[in-house]
Amino acid sequence: MSAAHDDHHHGPAKGITRWLFTTNHKDIGSLYLWFSFAMFLLGGTFAMVIRAELFQPGLQLVEPNFFNQMTTMHGLIMVFGAVMPAFVGLANWMIPMMIGAPDMALPRMNNWSFWILPFAFAMLSSTLLMDGGAPNFGWTFYAPLSTTYAPASVTFFIFAVHIMGASSIMGSINIIATILNMRAPGMTLMKMPLFVWTWLITAYLLIAVMPVLAGVVTMMLFDIHFGTSFFNAAGGGDPVLFQHVFWFFGHPEVYIMILPAFGVVSAIIPTFARKRLFGYDSMVYATASIAFLSFIVWAHHMFTVGMPIAGELFFMYATMLIAVPTGVKVFNWVATMFRGSMTFETPMLFAIAFVVLFTMGGFTGLMLAITPADFQYHDTYFVVAHFHYVLVPGAVFSIMAATYYWLPKWTGYMYDERLGKLHFWLSFVGVNVLFFPQHFLGLAGMPRRIPDYALQFADFNWISSIGGFLFGASQLILLVVVIKCVKGGKKATAQVWEGAQGLEWTVESPAPYHTFTTPPDPKLIHAQ
């Protein structure tokens, strides 16, 4: 009995049930990451349709209504299906190992929070095959476009959002409980790696705003099916209310997608600069400040709805204030690299590209924060360029950096460095060719979410589409690298990277199925 019991606990179960019933944080982390990559390819396919249609002026490939469905589904799938689950996957894999915990605090809920996601996205994607088509009102689903004028499939969209929200909330509760209650002896809060810190704060943001998102889609559901008038002016409601409630969720949401990225970069840069992270404490406080400020700036997304001047000034200055803690972070990363013994393996390349390109996205964000200027930029391609710069070479690059950085720990083998570098350079060139011209398009007045455009925008759209195809195709290299690395390669050592610090590098590679079943030696825990 006891021998069988031990067997059961020392390795994963066999077959498909291992993945269906698993409560192991590493298994669930892998599930999240693979799911996220599948969604990344699906959302990326939609983006390819968009760029193909915009390749030249005129309507060539798709109907305008289908084009709108593509922009909507691309946004929803990338935000809720690719970026968020990828970070939750990284959290599942790394947080218990980083704080010396045997697993997540609530392993069964962990299983559930992953397994409801495929159903949510199956439901959302199935709307593409329905009569009347998929949601076509943009990922921000402004009422009354998403209520009075919505296709019938909007109800499926609403329930899909409910399920995604439930998944995120359960995931966050689990992460908070793990970080606050499961740390190894000696792992004080201010010794935690920054990835753990940024995720702790992100999880609180999720818990605060995902219920508000659930609330706003519930109001839509009531307006559509039960005759209420939350957003219907004819019945005494107000469509502008929708925008306030949505962006009260939506602005913290953008930090939910970037704070864990800050954590990843703060782990990678010290490793490859072979120096301690500069200004650890200030990084923690900056993260907390950004999280706080994210709750009081939401109306900068809606300067043009007509606000009192005092409101516009408040939201303008509060938004600009975010540049201060963000600047602290950027300067800390640069100071960490300063006079370090830097080497440029693939994770470091992605991390450095993150710092440079995310900062550019931050600067265009500052431009958009200037209220009078925003009236010009609002709903143009300048906005599209801005948020893609912070999300693609920002959040997505950090996820790729994290993948390359921890892949040897996950698989036990080194990935193909040559292919990794090829992936990086093609992505780096592709992403800039793709998004940089969109700044010019926006400043020249090209509106977002349109399938056709005036002739003067033709050249920049042509360049942007070529960059898009390059960026899209080069993501398949990542798939090849990961599959090759899972199958074999040069054996990885426990520490993997010469300069790597932290508990996850004290366990062998690949990380055993169960780690830290007894707490690690407190002497191993470095002050950051």
Place this chain on the structure above:
Amino acid sequence: MSKTSRSATKSLVRKLLFTVVGMFAFGFAMVPLYDVICDITGLNGKTGDQIVAVQEPTSVGERLITVQFLAQNSAGMDWGFGANDAQVKVHPGEVKVVSYYAKNSHNYVMTGQAIPSVAPNEAAQYLKKLECFCFQEQVLQPGEQVEMGIRFFIDESIPEHITKLTLSYSLFDITDYESSEAAVTLR
């Protein structure tokens, strides 16, 4: 996990779930909060609920303020709808009567509801309506045309720099809302 950390986790999870429920409720609380803030600030051009408690003004000011009148059908509505006077000049405190017309050219009974909005937003709270067709639903028989009045004045405390304001009505077709409500009542 040890017993103590298990109970610590339980109480933490309870607190976090409570936060989740609280934030869900907060999302709905934003609806009345938003209305209150709109009423106080005139945000979004809302003129507020002034059906009751508006006093007739006692004195008349010197300045002349231009009030313009706009009318528009919202999507799906196609009554003939417009203002009989494009604009009037009023002194603050002077009670003025203007009128709109509406015509239902369909061969069935329709119900309309007009929703007002004032620009600039900060002027909204100084436009006081003593009577307005927007206070009631308008039920029009097939082919019926009506004149609909507004009695209003401009509050004397209106800031100096506002010399012109626009009162705009959007007309909504709420015929179906009526019938669906009636259906619910019948059930």
